[in-house]
Amino acid sequence: MLVLLCASSLFSASAHAQWQWVDEQGRKVFSDRPPPSQVPVERIQKRPAIGNAKTTALPATNPPPELASSQPAGRTPGIDKDLQARKTAEQAEQAQREKAKEQEQERKLARTRQDNCARAQAAQTALNDGRLMANTNAQGERGFMDDATREAERQRAQATIASDCGPADNHGASTRSTP
Numbered sequence: 001m002l003v004l005l006c007a008s009s010l011f012s013a014s015a016h017a018q019w020q021w022v023d024e025q026g027r028k029v030f031s032d033r034p035p036p037s038q039v040p041v042e043r044i045q046k047r048p049a050i051g052n053a054k055t056t057a058l059p060a061t062n063p064p065p066e067l068a069s070s071q072p073a074g075r076t077p078g079i080d081k082d083l084q085a086r087k088t089a090e091q092a093e094q095a096q097r098e099k100a101k102e103q104e105q106e107r108k109l110a111r112t113r114q115d116n117c118a119r120a121q122a123a124q125t126a127l128n129d130g131r132l133m134a135n136t137n138a139q140g141e142r143g144f145m146d147d148a149t150r151e152a153e154r155q156r157a158q159a160t161i162a163s164d165c166g167p168a169d170n171h172g173a174s175t176r177s178t179p
Helices: 001-013 063-071 080-130 147-164
Strands: 020-021 026-029 044-048 053-057 132-138 142-144
Touching: 080 147
Parallel strands: none
Antiparallel strands: 020 026, 020 044, 044 053, 132 142
C-alpha cells in the first residue's frame, strides 16, 4: 500500500512539471513535455527538477543571434502594428462619439434656455401692463395677484431673462423654467 502511495505521488508530481524554451521563431513555448531534440540546451529556459515537483528556472537569455536576425527588420517583438492601429482608430471613434454627445447636450441646453427666455419675456410683458392677473393658490382656489406678488414675479421673470436670454456662459447656464 505504501509503495502505491509513493508511486502515485511521483506520477502526480511529474504531471505538473513545466518546460519552457524559445523556438526557432523566437517565441516562448510552455509545455508539460520536453522540447524536441533539435532545440539547443541554451534555449531551454525552465525544466522540471528530477525527484520533486518544483521546477528549476534557468536564467533568461536573449535569443541567439541567428534568431534575432531572422526577425523582419523594423519589427519589434511583442508589438502588433495592426492591433495598435485598430486601438488608435477605436480611441478616435470614441472621442468623436463623446464630442457628438457633448454637442447634443449643448443644443438641448440652448433650446431649453431659448424656451425659458421666451416664457420669461411673455410673463414680464403681462406683468408690466398693469392688468389684474389671476393665479391659483395651493388649495386650488383662484385669486388675483396683489402688488407684492406681482413685483416678486416680475423680479423672477427679470432674473430668468438675465440668465437665459443673454449669451450662454461656459460655467453652466440656468435651466429653470418659468410659468
